[in-house]
Amino acid sequence: MTEPLRVALLGCGTVGSAVLRLLDEQGADLAARIGRPVEVAGIAVRRPDRHPGVPAHLLTTDAHALVTSGDVDLVVEVIGGIEPARSLLLAAIGAGKSVVSANKALLAEDGIALHAAAADAGVDLYYEAAVAGAIPLLRPLRESLAGDQLRRVVGIVNGTTNYILSRMVETGAGFAEALAEATELGYAEADPTADVDGFDAASKAAILATLAFHSPVRASDVYREGISAVSATDVARAAEIGCTVKLLAICERVSDVAADGTSTDSIAVRVHPAMIPTTHPLAAVSGAFNAVFVEAEAAGQLMFYGQGAGGEPTASAVLGDLVAVARNRVAGVAGPNVNAYAGLATRPMADTPTRYHVSLDVADKPGVLATVAAEFASRGVSISTVRQDGRGEAATLVLVTHSAPDAALATTVARLREMDAVRAVTSVLRVEGLT
Amino acid sequence: MTEPLRVALLGCGTVGSAVLRLLDEQGADLAARIGRPVEVAGIAVRRPDRHPGVPAHLLTTDAHALVTSGDVDLVVEVIGGIEPARSLLLAAIGAGKSVVSANKALLAEDGIALHAAAADAGVDLYYEAAVAGAIPLLRPLRESLAGDQLRRVVGIVNGTTNYILSRMVETGAGFAEALAEATELGYAEADPTADVDGFDAASKAAILATLAFHSPVRASDVYREGISAVSATDVARAAEIGCTVKLLAICERVSDVAADGTSTDSIAVRVHPAMIPTTHPLAAVSGAFNAVFVEAEAAGQLMFYGQGAGGEPTASAVLGDLVAVARNRVAGVAGPNVNAYAGLATRPMADTPTRYHVSLDVADKPGVLATVAAEFASRGVSISTVRQDGRGEAATLVLVTHSAPDAALATTVARLREMDAVRAVTSVLRVEGLT
Known part of the structure; x- marks a missing residue:
């Protein structure tokens, strides 16, 4: 055990408070798992007067100065939103700090750019808490x-x-x-x-x-x-x-x-x-x-x-990442980075194969099912199951299609709504996981 | 992309064959994820004539020479059992190779010693496939x-x-x-x-x-x-x-x-x-x-x-580990090691809190339930639920206990078997997950 790793915390709401509490309670265990103790260097918040439970000398409103301080090794960001989180993380990465974030909006907007910055700087960027809270998934x-x-x-x-x-x-x-x-x-x-x-x-x-x-x-x-x-x-x-x-x-x-x-x-x-x-x-x-x-x-x-949410479960995911980046820091390395080497294109929804369930109220007379079925067939959509329940003059028709491009299904449903024989389209939802 | 990482494979049964097939099929993806291509340096088997589908020049019966060869960077062990797997892994670790194993018996027997050897040598020891097959768990x-x-x-x-x-x-x-x-x-x-x-x-x-x-x-x-x-x-x-x-x-x-x-x-x-x-x-x-x-x-x-099992799922876990140790090798580091710093003692079963379900055939007469209940109470076991169904001369008694030391429950059941009022103990099983 040598000198502590110094952590800057950005944000001190529900998740941030839980991170602080766990860092305090599990300090000895974390030190044993990392090989060095972890210490909070500072906590950036907007209104220091709103955090009475936190040692005042740790609080600062100058987040930029905190994340670029020579006294800080690792940065944990739990403020959320695109800005100022993005600028702060880029500044931290630029200053050679490894970063743990719970910020799904930012990662979904600019993840690849942040990863590229982290790779250039030779630091870590982890964000297990951004998706599905405590579940180890990423x-x-x-x-x-x-x-x-x-x-x-x-x-x-x-x-x-x-x-x-x-x-x-x-x-x-x-x-x-x-x-x-x-x-x-x-x-x-x-x-x-x-x-x-x-x-x-x-x-x-x-x-x-x-x-x-x-x-x-x-x-x-x-x-x-x-x-x-x-x-x-x-x-x-x-x-x-x-x-x-x-x-x-x-x-x-x-x-x-x-x-x-x-x-x-x-x-x-x-x-x-x-x-x-x-x-x-x-x-x-x-x-x-x-x-x-x-x-x-x-x-x-x-x-x-x-x-998937809540202060404690999210804090568990943040701390797991913190241990990982701290271990890497102790070893003097960065973990495997994420890149987009495969470069696969994103497919438009219109061309994505889906299946539909469609329920219709129709007139109960000969030829209606044939007309409806023809409408699907004309766009190459085949029907997996159909059920017709007569109720006097009207009938309910419940169809589940096979897989077809989403646009063909959506267009068919729009056409059904206009048909004379169809009194109402009462339910349309995609179906997943049917074999 | 520089020169390939060279992998020695120990064993070529169901899992080993699946590993070879995936290495071949996904070579380009693995290289992109690792940063260097991966190449099979050799495959140690007991009977080379039994592996007609594998290039003959890769097969060897001298596993020890293979895992210590200067031409090998990483070792994958899928032979199972304690020996010769243990000696081979220790030799590989001693020669500076990182190791991936699917060997639950060996890890359960000697995991801490193997981890200590890996830590001394500054190499990795991963074994995701040893527990719950393809499930990312370890x-x-x-x-x-x-x-x-x-x-x-x-x-x-x-x-x-x-x-x-x-x-x-x-x-x-x-x-x-x-x-x-x-x-x-x-x-x-x-x-x-x-x-x-x-x-x-x-x-x-x-x-x-x-x-x-x-x-x-x-x-x-x-x-x-x-x-x-x-x-x-x-x-x-x-x-x-x-x-x-x-x-x-x-x-x-x-x-x-x-x-x-x-x-x-x-x-x-x-x-x-x-x-x-x-x-x-x-x-x-x-x-x-x-x-x-x-x-x-x-x-x-x-x-x-x-x-939890099967060649392909197990091979998926082996390859995930292989990518991890290969990335570490490319970065010139070892990943976080496992140690037993907490040193908690293992508790004897007798002292472990459990709950029991017990079903008895008893004589249907006054006082039987009281006698049975007293037997539990005398060892400090409290009863959570009890159901008595009379059937003429006999009755069935079904009890679920609260939590108590396992020995107190086992002793109580042994005593019940000897009681005159108890005709038979028809079912005894521990209960878990009840609230």
Whole structure:
């Protein structure tokens, strides 16, 4: 044990406070695991008067001076948002500090540039806490599966929307009612847009896709639909076909085979609600839990499950990274960096193969099913299952398609809405995980 | 890209062949991820004539010469067993080679000594494939959770016994019948002792406990009961109380608080069949799958799920390690080593807190329940639930205890067997995961 490693902490909210507490409580263990003790050099906050529990001499409002100080070895960033986090991390990296961040928005926006800066400076950039909180997920993708070829990563990565959907399934409530309950219980923020409209999940999907496929994916490349349009009818229809409804972040490799037999790979990255079979491992992930399902060429199916948010679980992930970068610092090296060597293109949603469930109210007379089926067939969409229930003059038609380009499915549904024989399209949701 | 890293492969059975195939197929990707290409320098086998698919010039019977050759940078060991694997790995480490192993028996027997040798030599020793096949588990324990304090690790880590128990639950078959089916289908080996009697799971438990608690645990320190005594009655009784039966590997930290308020921690490591609630995340893990449930102070509950065996999944884990040690070699460093700094003692099973389920056939007359209950109470065991079903002259008594030292529970059960009022003890199994 020689002199301590000095850590600068940026931000001292829920996660930052939990990091400080754990650093204090587990100091001796951390020192044994790292080979040197860890000491807090300073904590940058906006309003020092709001942190009465923190030693005043550690607090500073000059974050830039802190992260570039010669007295600091490692920087932990838990302030979130793009700026000033980006400038501060670049300044820290430029000054030779290794960095741990929990900032999903920043990593999803500028991860590749930050990694390039870290590689140039020979320092570490780790951010396990940015996706799925405490669940060890990014390190397994970066390292454990580094010898394998990933096919798909499918995750429930937003606890707020998972709570809302779980409640809709359990109680039959509509979206607005379930959201109101989640807000009241503190599971949804006053402005729930980032969660409910899928922005948070899209950031995480971009980070996962970048790591899984060694290719540059930004949040803006991710196709995104939130859950505000999911209805109690959608949930009921899902149950009728043995499914439940989840907001999924899906990253997958798609191969196009040309006429001459050569194939070109691209990656499809999307966030949208989907019906999944109740027998799928992700179906049982309820409430505020997160889980990520991975399919790899050799490893087969894997799943990672745990708490996706909260101060303590997130702090656990931050500290795991802190131990890693501290060990590297003690060894005088940087860990393996992330790059986008594969450079696979992101595939437009229109060309991404998906499957649809469509429920229709139709007139119960001869020829309606044939007309509807012809509409799918005209765009090359084949139907996997169909169920027709007559109810006097009207009938309900429930269809699940085979896989087809999303645009062909969306266009078919738009056409169905205009058909005379179709009284109403009562539920449309993509289906995932059916065999 | 400079000159290739040269890999020696020890063993070329199912896993070794899969490693060779993946190295060949994914050569370009691996080179991009590592920064240098990887090349096979040689393959040590016992009988070169049995490997017609492998280039003959790579095969050798002189494993020792291969692993110490100046032409080799990294060694992959997939031969299994204690010797000659131990001598070969020590020779390789002594010659400055980093080592990847899938050898659970060896790591469970001599892991700490091998780690010490690796630390002395400044080389890496990785063995993700030794526990739970393709599931990234050891790296998360070694690294992702390095900033947290682990409470418990509970795993289904043997696919053969999990398949047998799953079939017993599904079909109501007894152990012998389910084992015969597993043997016929190739899920159990001709001599199933290592799996069925829990030796394989005990090795994995020792490795998990060592990593989770930074303390030296060997396979011989692990309390072990296999599944051959699990009966169709046990399985039926489990279902009656909302449980299923699994062979669990359990590693947990136990605190003893002295009269003066100071507490001493020790670790309890055990493998035995247990009833777990069907709502527990591990209950749904069926067939040949593996899963490991982790409870940590800050991270809370985590679960890792995937394929625990098979050539390809195991090879995926080996290659992930190979990329890690190769990256370290390119950077001229060794990764974080494992040590047993915490030095926690292993707790005897007799003193380990457990809960029991006990089913009895008793005479249906006044005072029997009181006598049975007094027997538990006399050893300080309190009863959580009891159900008595009268059937004419006889009655069935089903008890679930609260937590108590295992010896107190075992002694009580032995005493019950001798009581006049007890006609038969029809089922005894420990219970885990009940709240």
